[in-house]
Amino acid sequence: MRIRIRHEITQRFDPGSRNMAVTVRLTPRSHEGQFILRWALDLNSDCRLAAQEDAFGNLCHTFSVVGPADHLSVIAEGEVETQDTTGIMHGTVERFPPSLFLRQTDLTETTPAVVAFAESVKGPEDDPLGQLHALMVALHEAVEEQEGPALGGPLSADAALLAGKSCSGGIAHLFTAAARHLGLPARHISGYLAPEGADEGVGVARHWAEAYAPKIGWISFDAGRNLCGTEHYVRLAVALDAMGVAPLRSTGLEIEEQVSAVDGRSPQKLAQAQSQVQS
Known part of the structure; x- marks a missing residue:
């Protein structure tokens, strides 16, 4: 595409x-x-x-x-x-080991509410991919996506969870915070989303998350849309949170x-x- x-x-x-x-x-x-x-x-x-x-x-x-x-x-x-890679990332620049992305930030702080949410979807440790998909589905159901400053100042993980609604950046913060609490490296991604049909008009700037599953690698998760990345996404930058x-x-x-x-x-x-x- x-x-x-x-x-x-x-x-x-x-x-x-x-x-x-x-x-x-x-x-x-x-x-x-x-x-x-x-x-x-x-x-x-x-x-x-x-x-x-x-x-x-x-x-x-x-x-x-x-x-x-x-x-x-x-x-x-x-x-x-x-091209569609079913969300699996290969060939990206990797300066750090996945373990670095277990580090929380002010925007992904694991408050009691975030910890309780993560624990509520905790699954078998020997199935990290299944755990990540379960987390994405649970987050999609718990937080409603709304328009907001995708590339500006999105909500923290705790604020997005308590509000029950957030822009894509706040949802990505909550996904990365919960995944890191569960011992799964996760990072924040900025980029663009193109429409999935010519009649849908123009696209938007967007944030989503990537999480690391052993034996597979980094996988993109857009919990706001409840799917892994497709050929309609363009990846721009990566960091620990939206500030980066x-x-x-x-x-x-x-x-x-x-x-x-x-x-x-x-x-x-x-x-x-x-x-x-x-x-």
């Missing part, structure tokens, strides 16, 4: 801001089931991008903006060829995002899929 993506981020600054340092995570990598055909970043500022990799192997770009400036716009655009996969990190005040991800075989024109403003 060929997917066309356009992701625009505009960040506003205090009037007259000067010398802003910016880090952008908006460049996906190729791996088995995902091949980057073309990809480009465009800025509204005259500066030089410095390409690098973060600790998890995500492709990043850093740059400085010499003010005064009141806003910054970044556009990532490209095409990706995908933030598409743009700087000192700005507000962020506005517009995202589209469509089946590249469709003649449909790219259109706005998601717009969000955060302080």
Whole structure:
């Protein structure tokens, strides 16, 4: 499947801001089931991008903006060829052993409520794959997905569970927190979801989780949709939680995002899929 993506981020600054340092995570990598055909970043500022990799192997770009400036716009655009691997990840950059992803963070803290939820779906230790699927189903039933800041500031695992509803990022936090409590390494993924039919319009930015099952490897789980990853997903970045996969990190005040991800075989024109403003 060929997917066309356009992701625009505009960040506003205090009037007259000067010398802003910016880090952008908006460049996906190729791996088995995902091949980057073309990809480009465009800025509204005259500066030089410095390409690098973060600790998890995500492709990043850093740059400085010499003010005064009141806003910054970044556009990532490209095409990706995908294939269905039934959610199993091969060929990804792996800088750390799976055991690192047992580490909890502030956003995946195992509060009493999260521990009780994880224990309620605990299964045989000799069947980690079955345990992970059971966790995904239970989470899908316990937390209703709603629209929200998929790439901005999703809820913590505890907040998502207590609210009974969350955006995809909060649901991913709850999945990773519960899986780690059960001794199953899990990590946070950012990316894009294209529609499963040309008549469904444009796609969205999205978060999901990957968990590690011995003898199989890393497997993607989207508990909000109650399925493992398919060819309709484009994987962008990986980390312990949403903070680590933030598409743009700087000192700005507000962020506005517009995202589209469509089946590249469709003649449909790219259109706005998601717009969000955060302080």
